[in-house]
Amino acid sequence: MAQEVVEAPIPGKILEIYVKEGDKVEEGDIICTLESMKMENPIMAPVSGVINQINVSPDQAVKSGETIAVIEY
C-alpha cells in the first residue's frame, strides 16, 4: 500500500477535523479546515484511500509542511 502524506500548505491554526483514523476518503474530500490569512482553508485529500493517521487536533498551530494526516491507498 502506498502512503500519501497530507501537509499543511500554509501556516495557521486547525479549526475543525472532519475525518477520523480508519475513515475512507475520496480525492477532494475535506480532511480539516485550517485558519490562516483570515480564511477558513479546506485541506483536501489528494488521493482516495483510508485515513491511516491524523497528526493534528483542533486549535493546534501548524507550520507549512507539517503533517496533517497520512492516507493509505
Add this chain to the structure above:
Amino acid sequence: MAEWHKYPGGIYKLKQDLYQELEERRNKVLQMGEPRVLEERRKAGQLLARERLDYLFDPGTFTEIGMHIKHRTIHFGMDKRWVPAEGVITGFGKVNGRMVVAFSEDYSAMAGTFGEYHGKKETYAIQFAMEKGWPIIGINDSGGARLQEGMDTLEAYGWLFRMQDLASGVVPQIALLLGPCLGGQAYHPIMQDFLIQTRDTGFMGIAGPAFARTQIGEEISLQELSGWKAHAVKSGQTHVVAEDDKDAIDKAKELLSFFPPSNREKPPCVKTGDPPERTAEELNDIVPDEPFKPFDMKKVIKAVVDDGHFFETLGLYAKNMITGFARFNGRPVGIVANQPTWAAGMLDIDSSDKGARFIRFCDLFNIPLVTLVDCPGYVIGSQADWAGILRHGAKMLFAWTDATVPLISIIVRKSYAGAHYGMLDKSIGADFVFAWPTARVTIVGADTAASVIFAREIREAEKPEEVKAKRIEEYSEIYENPYVGAERGYIDDIIMPHDTRKYVNRALDILENKFVTPGTCPWKVWRKYSNINL
C-alpha cells in the same frame, strides 16, 4: 558493397547500385537499434523513437536531417560500433499544419546516449529552429552521457545548453520526458519552456538512485526520486503529466496551438462559436458572502473563457496559484489566478515562482495576460521570511513591470497589500483593471487596519470589543470596496460578474495594437534587462 566497373581512365559504380546503396543505408538507420530494446519498449506500451515522431507530425510531412551522422570515437571499441542516427532522430515537419522542429532520442541506439555528435545534432536542431523561427520539441529518452567519448561528450553538453538558452524567448521550446533523462543532461529539458512527463515511464533528475546511494547514502526508488510526482507535485518542474507517449504528444500539440511559431509573431487565432459578449449568470452567485469562505476560481475561469476550455500548467504544484492557457474570442491568452480553495490563494514562494515564469513566457511570445484576483496578500511569518518570500515574491513584480503584452486584471474579491501589485494593478503595468462589486481593494483588511490605527483607543476603552467592532466597520465602509480605487482611476470600472467575458474581450480588442518598445523602460532609458530577483 556494389561492384566497381573499370574504364581506361579509372573505376565507377552503376547508378542503380548507388541508388541501392542509399536504400540500404537508409533502411539500416530506419530499423533503429537493438531489437531487444525495441521489443522491451513495445511490451511496456511505449512508442519507439521514430513512431513518436510519426505520431507528432502530420502524416507524410516529416523531413529528417542528419540521418547519416556518425560519431568519431575510437576508444573502448567505439571504432567498431555504429549507432543508428547517433541515438537521436532530428528533423522538421508540420503539426496541425504548422512547422515544428523536433528531435527524438532513441534508447535502442546505444541507449540513446549523449556524445559529441548526438549533442551536435540536438544543438543544430535548436539552432535551426531558432534561426528559421519555428518551435522546437525535444523528446527525451536517453541513458545519459556517453562516457566512452570523455571530453568530447562533456563539451557537447555546453553547446546544447548555450544554444537552447540563446533560443529561449525566440522560439517556444517543449520537452517531453518519455524515458529517462538523468544527470547533467536534465538541465536540457529544465531550461526549455514547458515539460510534459509520462506517468510510468518518464524520469528526470540531477542523478539517478544509484548515484544517490553511492554518493550520499540515500536509498530511494527511481519512481520516487525522479518520477512524475517528484516533479509535477514536489519540485514544480513538470508542467503537465501524461498517461502515456501518445497522451504526452497530444498535450504538446495542444500546447503548441496556443503559441506563435516565434517571438516575431502573434499567437494564432482560431474560430470560435462562443459569442464574445456572452454573459455568465452563474458568476453572480460564485463569491460567498462571508469573506473567510473559499470558492473555486477554476469555475470563474471556465465560465469566462471560450467554450469553458482551460489548459492548465503546473496544476499539481503551488495550487494557490492557477496558471494556464485559454482563448477569448479565439485569441490565446495566459491566465494567472489565485485559488482561494488552496492556502487562501495567497502568494507564497512557490506560487510566485510559478506565476512569474509563466508571465515571462507569455510576454516573450506575445500572449496577452488576464488575472483573476482573490488574494489576501503575500504569506507572512518566520518560515516565509527566512525562506526569502521577499525576493521570491519580487519576481511577480518584475515580471509584470517587464511585460509589454496586453495586461488585464479582474479583481474578484480580495486585493490587499503587496498582492495588489503582485497580481497586477495599474501602477505595476495593467492596461485595464476591472473589479467586481464583491472586490475589497485596500492596503490591509479592516480588522488589521483598525487594530493598528485605533490601538490606543481600543486599549483604553471601557468596552474595547465594542469600540474595535465600530472602528472595523468604519474602516471597512470607507476602504474595503472597489469604489475608492475607481474614484482615483486605479480601477477602470466596477462590473457585474456576469459581464466579465464581455469586458475582457473588449479590452483585448482595443489592446490588439498595443506596442511598447522592448528593452526600454517607459521612460526610454536603455538597459540590457532588469535585475529580477532570480
